[in-house]
Amino acid sequence: MDHPSHALNAMRTAAPLVQNITNYVAMNVMANVMLAAGASPAMAHARDEAAEFAALSSALSINIGTLDCEWIDCMVLAAKAASEKGTPWVLDPVAVGATALRQEAGAQLLALNPTIIRGNASEIMALSGMATQGRGADAADPVSAAEDAARGLAARSGAVVAVTGAVDFVTDGTTAHRIANGHQMMPCITALGCALTGIVAAFAAVAPAYDATVAALAYYGAAGEQAGQNAQGPGSFQVAFLDALHTITGEQLDSVARITAA
């Protein structure tokens, strides 16, 4: 593995334009998280301009949290445009197992060859076709329960698969790593998982998919650890987390990253 600082520094130098099609709850926090990190997010999801924006961008993230027919059309158009141009794109299959509509959307997008898939354990298990205890956007299953599902999904889809939780798991179907950074307060703030998908996309704009994913998860978790040092609750944690994403250096990241082969 590369030091995670390589991808972080390259991302900050490039400030890549990343198109994000995400849900309404996440849009603002995702944009702020990406700006704090040094990327240039564009939150563009209109059907009539999805493909045009995807062609301008260095990476694309798609999150199925907000769904209706027009949104699914837009996601498909953007994913196709990205695939045709060879632009990396990341799929975030929010609550994919919860309803029939989400399962269909997940399957349809999976067929369009995402470069990376990032979800919690319940989502990765559901996308992989396994039974799960997830409900809504929260994971009821531990990361470890999804490792086989992740390996299988990566092998079948060709995507790098990231299962995020207390300890994250990343695999391309052959190799796998665990990233043990993070803070217990992170699930108490809405859409931090969704926003992470945008950070993964920004890193994938400047580094190979596997290294980009591992580095992005370590960076995000390290910022969470720094934020947790003085937070009094989820309000002050959120503030300190944006500050940490902005101020943490590559050197600091390398010194605190806990990445191990799995």
Added chain:
Amino acid sequence: MDHPSHALNAMRTAAPLVQNITNYVAMNVMANVMLAAGASPAMAHARDEAAEFAALSSALSINIGTLDCEWIDCMVLAAKAASEKGTPWVLDPVAVGATALRQEAGAQLLALNPTIIRGNASEIMALSGMATQGRGADAADPVSAAEDAARGLAARSGAVVAVTGAVDFVTDGTTAHRIANGHQMMPCITALGCALTGIVAAFAAVAPAYDATVAALAYYGAAGEQAGQNAQGPGSFQVAFLDALHTITGEQLDSVARITAA
């Protein structure tokens, strides 16, 4: 009245899944407020999955802040699904008197037997058919002006009705209480009223509607008072408010709650 800590503690133990159909301005803050309190919010409003989500959830909140035909369909489907299963649901009739579209939506949802209705004085008066000075989402009328409207609305609809403002008023048509907790900075932050409706729903998932409503309002106001102690303005108030929702204990709540029979 039960001590408000009973409902708070029961809610934190259950971490109930609450479906929320709310407006775009409120979605993020509502999710964060509910997570900070200890509930498990799902912000799901697609027509094609509204009923499925309502069946999974322990409570439902519906806010008419964002309106178009598809949204109204979704609200109706979810409210019907909740009523059929006996799941408590809370109606937040945002700016119901302001436009013809809102009046129709309010009347249509009122006919679907909400368990609880929470609004400001102008909204409760408008929903009850009275003249009001409200404009947009802000209340121009004092809570006291809406007490008769609230009693009448509760008696006709069978719902617990909460009028929130400087001193809140709750009634089931027969009994009534006032809750005097809160802080003057709260109206300076957008969507704190909308988010409160989610807290009421979360409490209603674990306690009888009347007690749940009174306890939720006292808890929310007590957290506001704690947040106001060190806030320099609406930015720092918001941060401290999320922290207080998370850290305030049942014992602290009981010691500061100002609940009186009306």
Added chain:
Amino acid sequence: MDHPSHALNAMRTAAPLVQNITNYVAMNVMANVMLAAGASPAMAHARDEAAEFAALSSALSINIGTLDCEWIDCMVLAAKAASEKGTPWVLDPVAVGATALRQEAGAQLLALNPTIIRGNASEIMALSGMATQGRGADAADPVSAAEDAARGLAARSGAVVAVTGAVDFVTDGTTAHRIANGHQMMPCITALGCALTGIVAAFAAVAPAYDATVAALAYYGAAGEQAGQNAQGPGSFQVAFLDALHTITGEQLDSVARITAA
């Protein structure tokens, strides 16, 4: 020029109801920024009530960040209703040069006689028909590159045109001023430009368009400077910025405003 405190104080006294049709990313922060400043924002964008809300409001802001056919219809209805009543309205042509859909929407709204147009340099150049390097919502062009475009656009459209950036530029086609307030952290927080458009609209509800625009920009920049004094990063900056918008007085504004004839 009037002292900028005149418009600020008048706005706080009137607390004008301002209707805002803006994008999903900006809605919450725009509402909070306007509430912190002392205005009364209504975030109403349903086609069926756009004209009704515009008739109730003292000013209107329209931002094309979120676009689809229904939204464009709504914007047109609201702009027409405002123009017919003589209500000031402000156009924010987000990323107008980026896609064909945005160019059409920008041209259609420009034909409805906005009172004020506020954008970054790339947006004002694109709306004026010039080539630009902008991509997405970020400005790649410096303010100075857009001064001629702004003068021409103001002369042709009859609108006051504001180009915002490190040093803002305001012109009505004849007169022009530069406003040098602000802080380098402001572009690191999403939607602060969008939210500024709401502040300009609120000031335009109580003062002549040119003076209102200059005063609003000075006020916004002055609050940014105050926020920057203790911020550790974009998270704490955001919090301090809302506090500063709320607490800064007219006297403080006049003493720090850096407004010069151009």
